Amino acid sequence: MSQNPASAAAEGGFEIALTQQDGYRYEVRFDSPAVPPLVVDEHPPLGGDAGPSPVRVLVVAVAHCLSASLLFALRKFRNDPGTMRTVARARMARNEAKRLRVGRVEVDLHLGKPAAELQMLDRILAQFEDFCTVTQSVRGAFPVDVRVFDSTGAQLHGT
Numbered sequence: 001m002s003q004n005p006a007s008a009a010a011e012g013g014f015e016i017a018l019t020q021q022d023g024y025r026y027e028v029r030f031d032s033p034a035v036p037p038l039v040v041d042e043h044p045p046l047g048g049d050a051g052p053s054p055v056r057v058l059v060v061a062v063a064h065c066l067s068a069s070l071l072f073a074l075r076k077f078r079n080d081p082g083t084m085r086t087v088a089r090a091r092m093a094r095n096e097a098k099r100l101r102v103g104r105v106e107v108d109l110h111l112g113k114p115a116a117e118l119q120m121l122d123r124i125l126a127q128f129e130d131f132c133t134v135t136q137s138v139r140g141a142f143p144v145d146v147r148v149f150d151s152t153g154a155q156l157h158g159t
Contacts, residue, residue: 025050055090055102062144063088063107065134070109070148073128077120082112082151105138106145115150125157 018026021039024047028038039051047053052060067086074081086109093103115121125148129135135144147158 023047055092058102058138059088059090059105061134062105062132062138065132066107066129066146067109069132069135070124070128073124073131074111074118077124079118079120079124080113081118084112085110102142104143104145107147109146109148111148111150111156113150114152115154115156118150121156 015031017029018040019029020026024042026040028040030038040054040057041047041050042053043049063086067084071081071084086107088108089106090102091104091106093101095101111118118124129146135146138144145158148156150156
């Protein structure tokens with residue numbers, strides 16, 4: 001494993017290791033000793049629900065990447081968005097071969113402040129999704145719908 005995850009990512013890759021614990025339960029170790037192991041598992045009847053399933057981890061990755069991208073863009077223009085909250089929903093679907101797939105992910109990002117208190121918001125909202133590595137990587141496989149709301153509940157971005 002790489003000793004420096006930041007440089008590994010900058011060089012185009014990284015490594016994680018999964019070790020089977022029991023049945024479909026695996027322990028995931030990341031390439032940074034500062035990151036604790038994560039247990040992943042399938043839902044019953046296959047697994048024991050000892051951790052998030054791979055689909056849930058995928059949706060977390062999309063939601064977190066969008067959250068981090070929006071936060072970074074807001075802070076770049078010296079904004080304090082308050083405490084942000086993100087809600088993501090996966091919509092499952094069957095493909096032509098009747099195999100279960102992620103059909104769509106919907107992500108709602110909630111800012112902790114009203115839009116009126118934030119600078120350059122139109123510019124930020126127009127481009128933050130483009131910097132989300134995970135979302136842009138999976139959009140070829142399924143749609144990712146993104147909406148942004150301010151603390152008053154006003155929808156600022158998305159359909």
